[in-house]
Amino acid sequence: MTSPTAVDSVLAVGGLRKTFGGTVALRGVDLQVGAGGVHALLGGNGSGKSTLIKCIAGVYTADAGEVRIGQHTIEAAHMTPHAARAAGLRFVHQDLGMFDDFSVAENIALGTRFPALGRVQVRWSGLHRQVRRLLDDYGIEARPQDMLGSLRGSQRTMVAIARALADQEDNEMILLLDEPTAALPEKESQELMHALRLRADRGQTIVLVDHRLGEVEQIADVATVLRDGQVSAEIDHDLRATKLAALVAEAELAEVRRPTTSPDRNAPPVLRATGLVAGGVRGVDVTVGPGEIVGLAGLAGAGRSTILRALFGQHPVQDGRIELDGRPYRPSSPRDAVACGVAYVPEERLTEGLFADLSVRENIAVTTLAGYWRWLRMDRRAEQRDAKEVVARQTVRTASVDTPIGQLSGGNQQKVMLGRWMRRNPRLMLLDEPTQGVDVRARSEIYASIRSLSASGSGVVVASTDFDELLALCDRILVLADGVVAHDLDAATTARDELVAAVMRTPSDLSPTEHP
Amino acid sequence: MTTQAPEASRTETTPAATASATRRSGSLAAIERLALPALLVLVVLFFTVYPASREIYATSANVSVVLGNQSVVLLVAVAILFPLVAGHFDFSAGATAIFASVVAAAGMARFDLPVVVACLLALIAGVLIGTVNGLVVSRFRMNAFVSTLGMATLLGGLIQWYTGGLAIVGISQSMTDFGSASWLGLPRVVYVVAVVLIASWYVLTHTPYGRSLYALGSNERAAVLVGIPRPRYTLIAFVTASVLASIAGIIVVARTGGANADNGMSLLFPALTAAFLGTTGFQPGRFNVLGTVVGVLFVAASVSGLTLSGAHDWVDQVFNGLALLIAVGLSSYLRRRREGATS
Numbered sequence: 001m002t003s004p005t006a007v008d009s010v011l012a013v014g015g016l017r018k019t020f021g022g023t024v025a026l027r028g029v030d031l032q033v034g035a036g037g038v039h040a041l042l043g044g045n046g047s048g049k050s051t052l053i054k055c056i057a058g059v060y061t062a063d064a065g066e067v068r069i070g071q072h073t074i075e076a077a078h079m080t081p082h083a084a085r086a087a088g089l090r091f092v093h094q095d096l097g098m099f100d101d102f103s104v105a106e107n108i109a110l111g112t113r114f115p116a117l118g119r120v121q122v123r124w125s126g127l128h129r130q131v132r133r134l135l136d137d138y139g140i141e142a143r144p145q146d147m148l149g150s151l152r153g154s155q156r157t158m159v160a161i162a163r164a165l166a167d168q169e170d171n172e173m174i175l176l177l178d179e180p181t182a183a184l185p186e187k188e189s190q191e192l193m194h195a196l197r198l199r200a201d202r203g204q205t206i207v208l209v210d211h212r213l214g215e216v217e218q219i220a221d222v223a224t225v226l227r228d229g230q231v232s233a234e235i236d237h238d239l240r241a242t243k244l245a246a247l248v249a250e251a252e253l254a255e256v257r258r259p260t261t262s263p264d265r266n267a268p269p270v271l272r273a274t275g276l277v278a279g280g281v282r283g284v285d286v287t288v289g290p291g292e293i294v295g296l297a298g299l300a301g302a303g304r305s306t307i308l309r310a311l312f313g314q315h316p317v318q319d320g321r322i323e324l325d326g327r328p329y330r331p332s333s334p335r336d337a338v339a340c341g342v343a344y345v346p347e348e349r350l351t352e353g354l355f356a357d358l359s360v361r362e363n364i365a366v367t368t369l370a371g372y373w374r375w376l377r378m379d380r381r382a383e384q385r386d387a388k389e390v391v392a393r394q395t396v397r398t399a400s401v402d403t404p405i406g407q408l409s410g411g412n413q414q415k416v417m418l419g420r421w422m423r424r425n426p427r428l429m430l431l432d433e434p435t436q437g438v439d440v441r442a443r444s445e446i447y448a449s450i451r452s453l454s455a456s457g458s459g460v461v462v463a464s465t466d467f468d469e470l471l472a473l474c475d476r477i478l479v480l481a482d483g484v485v486a487h488d489l490d491a492a493t494t495a496r497d498e499l500v501a502a503v504m505r506t507p508s509d510l511s512p513t514e515h516p
Numbered sequence: 517m518t519t520q521a522p523e524a525s526r527t528e529t530t531p532a533a534t535a536s537a538t539r540r541s542g543s544l545a546a547i548e549r550l551a552l553p554a555l556l557v558l559v560v561l562f563f564t565v566y567p568a569s570r571e572i573y574a575t576s577a578n579v580s581v582v583l584g585n586q587s588v589v590l591l592v593a594v595a596i597l598f599p600l601v602a603g604h605f606d607f608s609a610g611a612t613a614i615f616a617s618v619v620a621a622a623g624m625a626r627f628d629l630p631v632v633v634a635c636l637l638a639l640i641a642g643v644l645i646g647t648v649n650g651l652v653v654s655r656f657r658m659n660a661f662v663s664t665l666g667m668a669t670l671l672g673g674l675i676q677w678y679t680g681g682l683a684i685v686g687i688s689q690s691m692t693d694f695g696s697a698s699w700l701g702l703p704r705v706v707y708v709v710a711v712v713l714i715a716s717w718y719v720l721t722h723t724p725y726g727r728s729l730y731a732l733g734s735n736e737r738a739a740v741l742v743g744i745p746r747p748r749y750t751l752i753a754f755v756t757a758s759v760l761a762s763i764a765g766i767i768v769v770a771r772t773g774g775a776n777a778d779n780g781m782s783l784l785f786p787a788l789t790a791a792f793l794g795t796t797g798f799q800p801g802r803f804n805v806l807g808t809v810v811g812v813l814f815v816a817a818s819v820s821g822l823t824l825s826g827a828h829d830w831v832d833q834v835f836n837g838l839a840l841l842i843a844v845g846l847s848s849y850l851r852r853r854r855e856g857a858t859s
Contacts, residue, residue, distance in 0.1 A: 314741065338743035352741055355734035356855035357801055366731050366742050369724035377722045406856035420742075 009068075010035045010205055011056075011089075011174050016065035016076050018048075018055055018229075025051040027229040028065070033174070033222075036203040038196065040216040042244060043226035043439070049209050052226065053178055057091050058084045069174070088173045090164040094182055096156060100149030104159055105131040107148050111163040138162040139195060154188035157181075158195055171203040178209045182436065185299065185465040187504065193219050211439050213241040214468070268326055270459030271311070271428050276320035278310035279303070282483040283320070288428065288459035293450065295470040295491065296463040297503050298480030304463035305347060307480075308430045311461070312344040313337040325427060338367070343421035347432035347463075349410070353417045356406035360398055361387040363405045364420045390419035395445050411442030418446060422453055429453060429460045435469060447473055467499050479503055545800075552797030552807065556814045563821030572824050576701055584703040584771065586816045588613070588764045591709055593787035593794075593808050594716045595760035598753040600791055600803045601720060603733035604653055604660035606754065609761040609787065610780030611671035612645050616765030618675055618684060621775035625686040639762050645671070646758030650751035672779035679777040687774055695770030705767050712760060717805040719756075729753060730802065789815055789836055792843035801850035815839055 011033040018026040026048045033039045043049040055062040055076060062076035069087040084091075098107045105127050131144040140158050142151055148159065157180050165173055177196075181189035189212070197219045200206050210216050216223060217239050225233040225247045233247045271288040281303040288294050296304045309315035311322070313331030322329045324340055331337035334344070346352040355363050364387045365372060372379045387401040394415040398408055405413055414434070421429065434450065435443045450473060454460050464470050470477050471491055479487040479502045487502045564574045572578050592609050599606040616638040623634030645667065652663045697704045720726035728749055731739040740746050764783070769775055793814060794807030815836065822831050 312741075333743075333745070334741050335743040335745055344741060346741060351735070352737045355731055355738060357851050358730065358734050362727070362730070366727070366739075366744075369727050373724050378724070378727065404854040404856065406854060408856075 008034050010070055011207070012068040013052070013056065013076075014066050014068070016052065016055055016067075017063045018051055018060060019063055025229055026055065026062070029226070029229070029231055031224060031231065033205060033207055035205055036171070036200065037221040038200045038206045038208055038219050040220035040223040040239075041207060041209045041226065042213070042216065042223055042247070047226040047439075048229040049226050050178070051229075053091070053176060053207075053209060055079065056084065056089065056176070057081060070172075088168075089176060090168075090173050091176045091178070092157070092160050092164050092180065093178050094180070096160040098148055098156065098160055098163075100147065102148055103145050104135070104142055104148055104151070105144035107159060108134065108144075108163045108166065112166045134162050134166055135159075139198070152188055152191075153184045154192040154195070157184070157192055161196075161199075165204075171205070174205045174207065175199075176207040176209075179211060180208070181210065181212060181215060186467060186500070187299075189215060213244045216244060217241040269323075271322070271324055271461075273311070273322045274320060276307065276310065276322065277318040278315050278320075279306045280483045281306045281310065284478075284480070284483070284485055286461070286478065286485075288461060290457045290459060291454050292476070293454050293460040293462060293474045295474035295477040296461060296480060297465075297467070297470055297477050297499065298486075299503060302480040303483045304480060305432055308344060308432050308461065308463055311337070311428070312342060312430055314344070341424075341427035342430065343367075343424065343426035343428070344430040345414075345417050345421065345432065345434060347436065349413060349417060349436075354405055354413060357404055359402045360391065360396070360405050360408070360416055361401040363416055364390050364401075364423070367420045367424055386423065390416070390423055394419040394422075394449055411438040411446075414438055415442065415446060415449075418449060422449060425456065425458070426453075427458055429458055431460065431462045433464055433466075434462060435464075435466070443469075467496055467503070471496060471499065548800050549798050552793065552814065553810050556810055556817060559814065559817050559821065563817070563824070566821070566825060568826055569821050569824035573821060578820065578824075580698065580702060582816050582820050583706050586812055587703070587705050587709040588767055588771070589783060589786045589790070589816075590809065590812045591712060591764035591767065592761055592783045593790040593812055594713055594805060595757045595764065596784075596787055597716065597720070597791055597794075597803050597805065597808055598729065598756045598760075599660065599750075601726075601733050602729045602750055602753045603736060604664075604750070604753070606649065606660065606664045606757045607784060608645065608649060608664040608667035608671060609757055610782070610784030611668040611675070612642060612758050612761040612780070613765040613768065613783055614775070614778050614780040615645070615671045615675055616641055616762035617768040617775040618679060618765075618777075620766050620769045621684040621687050622678070624688050624691065624769075625684050625774070631688050631691050635766050638766050639759060642758040642760075642762030642765075643755055646755035647751070649758065650754030653754065654747040654750035668780065668784070675777055675779070679775070681777045683774050683776045685774040687769060691770050692773045695767070695773070703771075705771060708763075708767065712763060713805060713809060716760070720805060725749065725752070733803075785840065786812070786815055786836055789840040789843055792847045793839065795847040795850060796843065801847070801854040811843070 009032040011031075013029060013031040016026050016029040017024075029048070029052055031052070041049050041052070051060060054060040056067055056079070058079035058081045062079065065076040067074050067076050067079060069089060072087050074083060074087065097111075099110075102110070108131050109122075109127055128144040135142060135144065138158055138161065140155055140162065142155060142159070148156060151159065161175065161177070165175060181192060184192065193215050196206060196208070200219070200221075208216070208220065220239055222234070222236045223239055223244060224231055225244070235243075267290050269287045269289050271286065273284065273286045276284045276286065280301065284303070284307060286294065286307065296307060298304050306315055310317050311331075313333045313336050317330065324342070329340060331340065331342070337344070350356070355366065361383055365383045372383055374382075384401060390396070391398060391401055396408070396412045396415045396419070398412060405416060408416070418434070429450075431450070435446055438446065450460060450462075462470065462473055471494065474491045477489045477491050477494065477499065478485050479489065479499075489499065489502065560574075563569045592613055596606045596609045619641045620634045620638040623629040623637050624631065629637070649660070649664055649667055652658045653660045694704060699707060720729065728739065728744045731742070731744055732746060732749060736746060790808050790811035791803060793811030794809075795801060795803055797807040797810055798804055799807065819832050819835060822835065
């Protein structure tokens, strides 16, 4: 570890400890961040990196330790959001805290301050001039009066960063980013990483919490790996994604490529959809054989999610023929689809998946409630037993099955979301971004359980913006563009570059929307 | 080997650490679960020994009066529990109870209908009101907060129109006999209420339907995506609420020998207070029947004690208002904590 006397560190954390109830989250963390450059903070679920950031931000009150920012040393126990800001720390969280239906200028002014004419009246011309300068400085291609919602995801994040740093004079602030690319498609996270690297080259100090190791490899100068609330490694040269992954998982990663257990192509398919028309999807053929995992790739708006929703009875199907196990299948509601043996894990875990205030047990039991009604009562013991089984099989890290699921980390929540359907042994499993915001360790565990489901003969459809995920998990990948299948690729023989090119070359993000 | 050493020690220490944490938070959780009933016991003890109220407070006569009066509030409180669990307010339950009482009383006093027919009509009125409430929320996706407030106002107006603001009296003798009779020292209506309470508890906790309502209340979109039929279940919740409120109305007729022209708000607010107070006990953070019962008793025991101690009329309202504010605040705090939104 670097010596604590390193003079050029602008942010130093020493002996930071934090416990929640009886659980130790941070057991004495030391961290040195040098001036100018990108310092990546890595670690698995529950490794403590979020807790660390929140302690530095003063959102959580640490038990012991100190934080030094420049020349100021603050007891970590006395850190407050206000003190952190006053000391020159700027945070951009995953939830950017911005409003899509406000203009860029308004969003920036809300975070900083509206320049006022007199006491109340907003001086719009001054604000727009100020914001235009800021946008130029950060290379954001937008006008102050553009609605924030009309910007691409990466540009929105850049606006949030510009807003956070709006009042610095000469890169003296320290920018801390918490998983800025978690919700961005590959192309845009590339853009964002590029922009961050530019800022760092101009002398900005950036601390980056990230799950995507490829990005870290690309732009970080230094990486600190946390494990079980302690710093387990620090690397300042030769940052390789594979090496980082090994440090994070600290176990050999599950083989990146799927073991080629080629499914029986001659067996009658589980799902055969022909000429599927629904919303923006204009005539798509999808066939999924038993034991086959089919990926859906494509840019935003290409129709990935719509196809899954249509197959689950959650989006009206306008035309086309769908067969499930050879029988006509046209679900009118999710309930219908569930009854036919179809399962769906939506992309939006928080708003469409979790019952956050209900226990892990209840979140699991909810897919088979009627099955627990025995002798005119709910069989709690059976629920308990099944929930424990799911927790064990999916390696969910939770204090007990009675813990409210909202208190679990994202990866563990996602394992429950999968596990509650796996239990029903669905014929067809539909997954939308199954590992979004999930760390490496949980990710390989989720892959393993998806594979075990397909090995039992079920069909699986995975929609994802993560190319590595599609290549690692799928047998075939359908590349969608403008609501039709542009390519049908065999994952085993497709190189990553080919897949990227197939998705990117499709002109969907440029083509104007046609009028019916 | 070096990578395995921490792995092994972790698997040994973590369960132990978790277990002790669970034990500690277990006793804390037990205190939290039982705080509300403990508070009830304290209030009862206080007024039993407090000089100004002790002579009457703990007598069986007072207990009987309080329980008899509260049985109606209790029914309304349990009635609104069904939509509340599913994530919707029902502000019309109080007005529905009064409306049902007017239907029953008028049926007997003005149309000379048999008791059973009059009561049946009151229940049918409840089913209709609940169906309208339910359809408006489940099919037309209106906000229940507004739509049930509208229903309450509408019913209040109809009651005013029909009664002209006067009480309806002259109901059949057998009805008032039932209302004033006691059984084992308690008013007979208390037993009716007890049966409804147990049935409601059973439905909410021991049937797939009840559990689905909790899922709907927790996250409606997620509930639909696991196959819960949202429109139908929501409709049933509102119909249940209105039918239970109608039973409350029939009990009002039996106990008071008629129906008063009232808008029902004096029933609704204590019921709301009790339902929200109930979320602080037994199953913190969620609406439950047992907690609601203790909530009603807590408010009743406090108000009765205050009244017997010679407090003014307004104290009742101030107490109810404060209790509602505190209950709603605690309730949403507990829920947020369960969701992991607070540190």
